[in-house]
Amino acid sequence: MVKYYVLKGREMVLKSEGEQELDVQDLDLIAQEGVVVDRFSEASNEIEVLNLQDLEHLPAGYVRLPIRAYIATHSAEDVGQVSRAKALLEWRQNTRFCGRCGARLKDDEKQTARVCPDCGQIIFPRIEPCVIVLVHREGKILLAKHVQRNQDIYACIAGFVEAGETIEQAVEREIMEETHIRVKNIRYFGSQSWPFPSQLMLAFNADYDGGDINLQAEEIADAQWFDPEHCPASPKPGSIAYRLIEASKRQK
Ligand SMILES: [Zn+2]
Incomplete structure (x- = not known):
């Protein structure tokens, strides 16, 4: 319909x-x-x-x-x-102008794409893969409060996959960059389109493997291990972060 x-x-x-x-x-x-x-x-x-x-x-x-x-x-x-x-x-x-030659793009007549009338470049809708990770340690989960968010919400660690990286490398790097801890047993959980504007969220669970929490001050205001049953304000229903956290409660 x-x-x-x-x-x-x-x-x-x-x-x-x-x-x-x-x-x-x-x-x-x-x-x-x-x-x-x-x-x-x-x-x-x-x-x-x-x-x-x-x-x-x-x-x-x-x-x-x-x-x-x-x-x-x-x-x-x-x-x-x-x-x-x-x-x-x-x-x-x-996506209004061709990045190669600067001409104004037109809609492709046969497929969902834009085409350059001058150089012929075809541009498809862009998706940006992001990883979102819930780290587990002896029944507790790692949640972080981001500096840029104005709400007082503790969420999973997340970030964009970088060019040349595997998804697993992105998981390890994001956790290391933002909290300075190492993870192991990275397990795929599910995915969600998040068109604000163009993310594909790839969600994982992972286990703590070592290191002490040491925050990346520009991005993370606080990060702590929480009992899943007693989390601070966390993401609302409808997000995959919510589903990750809810699933951790059932695992206990
Ligand atoms: Zn062009």
Whole structure:
């Protein structure tokens, strides 16, 4: 079933009544009332997306909702479609000119890609792999508070996979850089598209292998071993970090 989205930044639009999803008439109506920045559809994933300059002046009968909140409460299929919509929108906004020759790109007619009319370069939607790791030590888990986050949340260690690295090397490096401890028994847990803007989160559990916590001051404000049943404020439902931490409670 085709899903119709009105997106702007980290928010989406739903019908006020019961927060129902939009249909094509809703999209047309909202497009008439607002300033349209982009509108595109992708038949293979059954999505149509309208991007407005702002969501301040929606017609009556519609509400704004953080995409993050929608993800936390909807099925895997719904989450997949809205994640695709959000990821493609971000990619289109950031992929307007050819990096090789500077010409303005066009939509490829046959596939979800952009093509350069001058040099022929084809550019596909970009995904950035990230690792997110929960480290275990004698029934306790390692959670860290990031410097840049303004909320007082303790989360798993995470970071981008760097060019030339294996995923396992990225896990070891991120933990070493941010907390100065060594890990072993790295075990794949699951993955999640995180289109804010284009991450693919690859989640792992790992076991403590040595070293003392020594924080990377620019990134980490605090890191401690916590009993999973008595964690401080941690990531909310809908994120793979939440699932990692919840799974550690069941393991005990
Ligand atoms: Zn070009």
